[in-house]
Amino acid sequence: MSLSLRASLQxxxxxxxxxxxxxxxxxxxxxxxxLRPQHVIIAGLLCAAVFVAGVVTLVxxxxx
Numbered sequence: 001m002s003l004s005l006r007a008s009l010q011x012x013x014x015x016x017x018x019x020x021x022x023x024x025x026x027x028x029x030x031x032x033x034x035l036r037p038q039h040v041i042i043a044g045l046l047c048a049a050v051f052v053a054g055v056v057t058l059v060x061x062x063x064x
Contacts, residue, residue, distance in 0.1 A: 011039035015047045 014031040017023035 007035060007039050008043070011035050011043040012047065015040065015043040019047060019051070 010031060014028075014035060017027065017031075
């Protein structure tokens with residue numbers, strides 16, 4: 001696995017843990033020391049878009 005892909009997956013995992021509020025303090029410190037801000041920002045935007053799309057889909061399904 002390439003280094004860039006590994007960093008991107010770690011960024012997604014870090015953002016997911018931050019969204020859900022789960023994870024260990026040790027993992028948070030490890031993520032903070034290893035990840036670049038660009039990876040975290042992009043992963044955060046993608047996760048937020050997926051979350052909003054999921055909520056909109058759920059509301060539309062319940063409303064209809």
